[in-house]
Amino acid sequence: MIFASDLDRTLIYSKKLIDHVGEDIVLVERYNGKDLSFMKRTVIDKLGTMREKIMFIPVTTRTIDQYNRIFMIKDCIKPKYAVVSNGGNILKNGEIDKDWRNIIEKKIERVIHYKFVQKRFLESFKDVSWINKMILRDKLFFSIHFNDRDKINLDELNKFKEWAEANHWNVSLQGRKLYIVPSAVNKWDAVLYIKQKERIDKVVSAGDSLLDYPILINADYSMCASHGELFKMIQDKIINKEHIVLTNSMGIDASEEIVNNVVNLSGDSSWNNI
Structure with missing residues (x-):
């Protein structure tokens, strides 16, 4: 099973979006001497321990350099794959997947x-x-x-x-x-490429923006954080909710709810029938 998740405002949050920093909320990104982004400690721990059953793939609009600043994910959780540049680049063990980049370059030549x-x-x-x-x-x-x-x-x-x-x-x-x-540069096509390459059947996804919509609408089970652009578009019925589940929590608490749901799905035998 793959857990493909957006990062900013889904799993990680800037300082202005949290009410405190402490043992339960920790620094995960620093840039030019400034503390930029934070995650819940429980989310970090569960992402680290779920790897035996679940392939966690960070899926972000961040560039390669911007993604690499998130030291807690890159150096501690160490996912095998990361989808960056909104799907334009795939990192495998920290290195650019050149085959995927060639595919993308051919696609954008047509637009x-x-x-x-x-x-x-x-x-x-x-x-x-x-x-x-x-x-x-x-x-x-x-x-x-x-x-x-x-x-x-x-x-x-x-x-x-x-x-x-x-x-x-x-x-x-x-x-x-x-x-x-x-449109040729989207998160789902990159996740699908990894899914097929690794021969994994099921995909769980999470996100909060319109750029996350492709992974949410195509995954087997999807969660949208109940804040931000995508949540508002679903509430205003600008886009179809389809099978996307809205979190009960908002802000950084939504990240914990999302990861808890993923852990529960991994141990749910009925999930094999979806």
Whole structure:
């Protein structure tokens, strides 16, 4: 069984999203001398002990460098695989899977070029003062950082989103970042590649954003944290909930509920009949 899970706001949380740091909530990422991200101790322990029955695969939009900053996962839990760059790269024992990268590069050759997408995006807004920076990540997708989210013209953004989706690019608004990602670069295709390579039957998934939707909608059992972009889209019936289970908990408590559910599924004989 595979447990394919998003990281940020699903299993790990920034300092502003937790109410305390202590024995139960510990530091997992530090960058430029700053403490950035935290996890529940129980979640770390269970991810470490479940490996005999379950293949844990971190699945994140983070780049390779950004993922490697999470020392608690990279150096302590040590998953065999990590899906990074929103599925654009797969790490196996810390090294890039070159076969998968070649597959991705051939796929993105078929979609509209990123330079044209960037130009179209910037021309879609009369006022772009809300944009702090627009970065091409791993030559695969854009992340846009804001000066002021409240200044975004949502009508203009929705029009760009319609154009992008018609041209096989996805747009995801998460907190203080906006992602523009080609549909060929998605988390599920990377997980499916590993699933087939390892000949594993079942996949459990978890996430909180629209970019997690592909792994949630395609997995055998899926959990959405009851906060953030995807939860709101399900509540507003913008996307179909399908078989996705919403957590009872919010924030960092949702991570513990998610991992507990995974552990329970691994010992549930009825799971083999799903």
